[in-house]
Amino acid sequence: MEKVAIIGIGQVPVREYWDKSLRELGARALLNALEDAGRDQIDGLYVGNMMSGTLSEQEHLGALIADYAGFTGVESLKVEAACASGAAAFRQAVLAVASGQKQCVAAVGVEKLTEFSGRRASDALAEAADADFETSLGLTFVALNALVMQRFLYERKVNRDDFALFPMLAHRNAVHNPNAMFHHEITFDQYKKAKMIAEPINLLDSSPIADGAAAVIIVPAKAVNASNKRIVDVLASALATDSIALHDRPELLRLKAVEQSVKRALDSAGITLRDLSLFELHDAFSIMSILSLEASGIMSAEEALQKIKEGYFDISGSLPIATMGGLKGRGHPVGATGIYQIVEAVTQLRGQAPEPIQVAHPKYAMTQNIGGTGATVVTTILKGQN
């Protein structure tokens, strides 16, 4: 397999775009990434998206985005893996270049949630779960995560309020990211008073779903000048799956697809967790953050709840997370999120992050995009030229 590198990144700010269409958002991110790469051609396009059929009455995004961005004729298709659609599209783009079939491929993640006011995003999001045996019985996507968190509180006997530090950290970093949805900090008091969505998950445990699009351009590593500080090497991209329904997981608190995808990614990158300079994790809900840290092998969930108090995950800490705000602060444009994470990791590795949130001398970055409640997990490891 060919080694591959990222030569361009692009994004639009995460917002509620009443005035911009799905195609406009996707094509804009793609064109931004091409401009950043200094290229004007691609020979492949993978579009990560989850809900365009349900929320915009628009499928066939491969052809749509290629057409609207001026690349009619190019091989292009949509990749869907619930909230992990973005990184799953990236994975396909990496495979296309690594196999030698393609020379310059774009992975675009795009989601548009504000097209229909009558149709609700929570209905569309719930489509990530088991329709026959979860959703049609009244389960929401938040409720599934709440079942996990409730069991966690019961088994591990931790203080529920300790979870507050994760969304607080995400918001603190998002303040400095112009592309983030939120630019305000949140307080412990606000967390404690936040409205319940599905007990014990409250509004501030939950990432806000929003509109957004992000893109990366991937080429064979041998085709670029390695001394260029802007080039970021893709050391690994690994996807693993678990049972779609929670009731089919004998160990509910164990995210086995996280374990598997991290192990595969580290093996193929040839590095260890200690080598990581930052970790963009999938903080769709604060319970997911700590279970991801545990299943990734970084530390136990209980330890994570303690270490965050000591600044372990801050920008200047041992392992910065959610450096640009994470899903909670930057926002969670579902099928685009995985590409935002990669774009942000590349920004960090290039040393181009806004000064207050730039990690010092980063070398390796890991991103992790989770679909459903852990049913699809994509872990990516990137290396900068530092």
Add this chain to the structure above:
Amino acid sequence: MDIPRYWRLKDQRYRLQGTVCEDCGHYSFPPRLVCPNCKSKRQKPFAFSGKGTVFSFTTIYQTIERYQDQVPYLVALIDLEEGVRITAQLTDVDSDEVEIGMPVEMVVRKFYADGDNGPIFYGYKFRPIATGS
């Protein structure tokens, strides 16, 4: 309208019919084509007793369109006595009375009505079993 789904799932929704593996005895609900334990494809129908205990639960305050008129309501993961876990709503109980480990049994109740004039769908929910009786 999800009448075909409702019709297809009637054995599950009214009788908790799953499968048991003819090779290793592993139980599954919902029914499976392939045994998750031994990969055998020899699966035969099996109706579960409907008795179990609460493994986890949540009260839902914001929900999908279909269940809009029912909030707040309780859902749970329930460990059936045969050793299978199932997702279902809890009924005949208040949220502050529910706890993990609580014994429950299956009853057939209304799920939701499909619009103002559409059919009403029914299926399994679980209620507390009175203890000490």
